[in-house]
Amino acid sequence: MRYMKWLGLAAVILLVASCFTPWIFIESRNIIVSGIDATGTSFGKPGYLHFFCAFFFIIFHLTPRLWAKRMNLLVVGLNVAWAIRNFFMIAACQGGECPVKKIGLYLVLVSSLIMLISSLFPDLKMKEK
Secondary structure (H helix, E strand, O other), rough: OOOHHHHHHHHHHHHHHHOOOOOEEOOOOOOEEEEEOOOOOOOOOHHHHHHHHHHHHHHHOOOOHHHHHHHHHHHHHHHHHHHHOOOOOOOOOOOOOOOOOOOOHHHHHHHHHHHHHHHHHOOOOOOOO
């Protein structure tokens, strides 16, 4: 399972890059919303929590301790929950208008799920007693 470490790190890079790409397009206001720039909406900046989770994912993913792998599951679970929340809340229809989903929203969800899979199979050698 050595490739899972590299797969997880590639997913982090994809997650960070996809926070800068367009997530939705609101036609009535002519607004493109990304994870960092949601000007003109009340979404805030949802990409910053993904950055926070990605930072701790890298630290815990590269630390060869059992407690780090367990904490990594917590961090990745929070990240996946936030990605699912963004997928449904940001792209929801409001006031009779449905925004157009862009590729960045899908990439955030896919990269978060890949991070979850890579944290479920850590490369950790256990000592026998």
